[in-house]
Amino acid sequence: MKGLFITFEGPEGAGKTTILQKLGKELQQNGLDIVMTREPGGIRIAEQIREVILNKNNTEMDSRTEALLYAAARRQHLVERVLPALKKGSIVLCDRFIDSSLAYQGFARGIGIDEVFSINQFAIEDVMPDATIYFDVPVEIGLKRIQDNKGREVNRLDLEELDFHKRVHEGFTLLKERFPKRFHEIDASKEINEVYQMVKEKVMQIYTMEMK
Numbered sequence: 001m002k003g004l005f006i007t008f009e010g011p012e013g014a015g016k017t018t019i020l021q022k023l024g025k026e027l028q029q030n031g032l033d034i035v036m037t038r039e040p041g042g043i044r045i046a047e048q049i050r051e052v053i054l055n056k057n058n059t060e061m062d063s064r065t066e067a068l069l070y071a072a073a074r075r076q077h078l079v080e081r082v083l084p085a086l087k088k089g090s091i092v093l094c095d096r097f098i099d100s101s102l103a104y105q106g107f108a109r110g111i112g113i114d115e116v117f118s119i120n121q122f123a124i125e126d127v128m129p130d131a132t133i134y135f136d137v138p139v140e141i142g143l144k145r146i147q148d149n150k151g152r153e154v155n156r157l158d159l160e161e162l163d164f165h166k167r168v169h170e171g172f173t174l175l176k177e178r179f180p181k182r183f184h185e186i187d188a189s190k191e192i193n194e195v196y197q198m199v200k201e202k203v204m205q206i207y208t209m210e211m212k
Helices: 016-029 044-054 063-087 098-108 113-124 139-148 162-178 192-210
Strands: 004-009 034-038 091-095 131-136 183-187
Touching: 004 016, 004 063, 004 098, 004 192, 016 034, 016 091, 016 131, 016 192, 034 063, 044 063, 063 091, 063 098, 063 113, 098 113, 098 162, 113 162, 131 162, 131 192, 139 162, 162 183, 183 192
Parallel strands: 004 091, 004 131, 034 091, 131 183
Antiparallel strands: none
């Protein structure tokens, strides 16, 4: 039985992390073999790279260095966590993957979506998600949620100007148009329980289709 690789993507404050954890636990309780993970991170080496990337003190980091570090963390996470899980038939729910690099570094940082995709091709060797749940939320709403959530870690990307976050949102919109079959858009501006139900319904629909 083949595994299923589903990524959760979206701008800051979209709620994808909260919903991924809740959904993963519910699906596990229903007997599905679920692996929940995140990028950058998910395994020891990638978590160490995450600390370097998101450290608030590393403000001088070059945009290409940032893109390469994300790709390095992605490679290690892929070979150590994602691929073994898929090989044994698990459903992998991953908080961010290649699309975040394309939106953040490729578009928002101005390196170029194709250039960052090329860097990541070396890292992922054509392994792409079976489906991507895209949490779409207006930038101002997402940033206000972060501001109101006192328990959330504040990282280097949260300190960026509003224009940067608007470019990230624009980058995701371009990716949604570029990969229409893979992207499944969710209106994440709605109340969290409503968003959760929409995501759950969409994931189960994808599961039913992919596992036929």
